[in-house]
Amino acid sequence: MGNDKTPNYFLISVSTRENLELCIKYALAGFTNSINGLWTFLDIEEGDFVSFLYGARVRNLYRVVKKVAYKNADKIPPWPPITFKTSGKTYHFPFRFILKQERSLNEPMVRPEFSYVAENLLLRGGYRKTHFQADTVTFYNVSGMGEPYYSNNESLDIDAETFEPKIVFKKEKQKIPEKFYFRELILQSLVRKKLSNTVFEEILEHFKVNYNSSDFEILGEKALPEGYVDIFIKLKHPVGSNKYLLVEVKTGKTQRKDIDQLRDYMRELGNEVVGGVLIAKEFPKKVRQESQVLHVKYSFDNLDVESEYTYENLLKLLHLEVMV
Numbered sequence: 004m005g006n007d008k009t010p011n012y013f014l015i016s017v018s019t020r021e022n023l024e025l026c027i028k029y030a031l032a033g034f035t036n037s038i039n040g041l042w043t044f045l046d047i048e049e050g051d052f053v054s055f056l057y058g059a060r061v062r063n064l065y066r067v068v069k070k071v072a073y074k075n076a077d078k079i080p081p082w083p084p085i086t087f088k089t090s091g092k093t094y095h096f097p098f099r100f101i102l103k104q105e106r107s108l109n110e111p112m113v114r115p116e117f118s119y120v121a122e123n124l125l126l127r128g129g130y131r132k133t134h135f136q137a138d139t140v141t142f143y144n145v146s147g148m149g150e151p152y153y154s155n156n157e158s159l160d161i162d163a164e165t166f167e168p169k170i171v172f173k174k175e176k177q178k179i180p181e182k183f184y185f186r187e188l189i190l191q192s193l194v195r196k197k198l199s200n201t202v203f204e205e206i207l208e209h210f211k212v213n214y215n216s217s218d219f220e221i222l223g224e225k226a227l228p229e230g231y232v233d234i235f236i237k238l239k240h241p242v243g244s245n246k247y248l249l250v251e252v253k254t255g256k257t258q259r260k261d262i263d264q265l266r267d268y269m270r271e272l273g274n275e276v277v278g279g280v281l282i283a284k285e286f287p288k289k290v291r292q293e294s295q296v297l298h299v300k301y302s303f304d305n306l307d308v309e310s311e312y313t314y315e316n317l318l319k320l321l322h323l324e325v326m327v
Contacts, residue, residue: 008048008050010050010051010052010066011047011048011051011052011136011142012052012053012054012136012137012139012141012142012145013046013047013051013052013054013134013135013136013137014053014056014061014120014134014135014137015032015043015053015054015055015133015134016056016133016135017055017056017057018085020057020058022085023055023057025081025082026055027055027062027063027156028156029081029157029158029159030065030101030103030104031081031100031101031102031159032065032067032099032102033082033096033098034098034099034133035085035095035096035098035133036076036094036095036097036098036180037094037179039132039133040097040133040180041180041183041189042133042189042192043098043133043134044070044072044098044100044168045189045192045314046136046192046195046223047067047070047100047134049067049068049069049070050066050067051066051067052064052065052066052067052142053065053067053102053134054108054145059111059112059113060109060110060112061108061109061110061112061117061145062108063104063107063108063149063152064106064108064146064148064149065103065105066102066103066105067100067101068100068101068102069101070099070100070101071099071101071165072097072099072165072167072168073097073161073163073164073165073166074097074163074181075163075164076095076096076097076163076180079096079163080159080161081159082095082096097180098168098180102156104152104154104156105152106145106148106149106151106152107149107152108145108148108150109149110148110149116141116144116145117137119137119138120137120141122226123135123224123225124226125226126227126228132224135224136224138220138222138237138239139220139239139240140240167313168180168181168182168183168313168314169181169182169183169311169312170182170183170185170189170311170312170313170314170317171184171311171312172184172185172306172308173309176311182311185254186254187233187252187253187254189317190252190254190301191223191224191233191234191252192223192314193314193317193318193321194234194250194252194282194321194323195221195222195223195234196318197318197321197323198234198323199216202324202325203216203219203221204216206248206278206280206297206299206325209278209297210248210278210297212246212248212277214238214246218239218240219237219238219239219246220236220237220238220239221236222234222235222236222237223235225249227268228271229267229271230264232250232265232268233250233252234249234250234251234252235247235250236248236249236250244275245275246275246277247272247275247276247277248277248280249268249269249272249278249279250279250280250282251264251268251279251280251281251282252282252283253281253282253283254283254284255283255284255285256283256284256285256287257281257283257285257286258287259289261281261283262281265279265281265296266279266295278295278296279296279297280296280297280298280299281296281297281298281299282299282301282323283298283300284300284301284302285300286298286326297326298325299324299325299326300323300324300326301321301322301324302322302324303322304320304322305320306320
């Protein structure tokens with residue numbers, strides 16, 4: 004993947020004011036030993052930019068300098084374990100980002116510059132997701148807010164054993180947080196990063212879109228009034244009107260209801276939608292190609308379901324094929 008890519012920008016949800024203050028004090032972000040925590044840790048890369056989101060306000064702009072996962076994180080500062088009232092489950096924070104603060108800002112989400120992310124939050128009814136990917140325009144706007152930050156944050160020296168999380172393909176091999184069973188969230192993240200340099204040109208040709216692939220940005224989940232689409236593709240800098248492509252990702256065999264759901268999402272967004280893409284492991288013969296929905300099959304080259312894989316390994320093994 005390298006570091007020559009254009010950085011992405013994410014807003015990271017923080018669960019309590021105390022945790023926010025610790026994040027800001029030490030320029031750290033931490034994620035729980037849950038599938039959402041792992042997803043965030045894998046989805047955001049070193050070199051990407053993040054801000055903290057708490058109380059409908061956006062705090063500061065940081066660059067992700069390093070990613071690290073700690074063993075026995077329940078005993079490691081700065082965040083104490085957190086117990087969620089709804090589930091009664093207690094989580095700690097093994098997955099962490101070491102950050103470099105670039106700007107100081109404290110802005111309300113109601114600013115029009117945050118409309119892309121704010122719409123996602125409103126339609127979701129809150130911060131249940133750990134992170135939200137913002138679009139290019141939002142990132143440019145945030146890069147001009149507040150003031151540049153030239154000081155140094157407090158450092159937190161942690162002498163603890165680290166690990167690299169692995170993905171397994173049999174549930175009995177799962178051992179959280181070191182090993183997680185392969186889930187749709189992980190596949191969504193892999194596909195989002197793989198699309199641009201594999202079949203994206205082919206997809207644009209299929210839908211007769213007269214733009215270069217570099218004119219588009221491939222974003223994470225987009226909330227809609229009737230649900231959310233897994234991957235949302237749009238022009239980075241639309242003039243007059245936009246072009247949207249909606250992508251749904253399924254780990255197993257697709258069904259008729261998956262196509263119907265995708266078509267419903269396409270209708271919701273109206274005339275600027277140029278097509279939908281359904282990515283799955285298998286497509287039943289009775290589910291035929293339709294003009295507005297393109298089928299793309301995913302597979303992992305020479306995958307051994309008895310083995311365990313790093314995220315980076317899976318990204319290299321992931322193969323996407325347009326079904327015609």
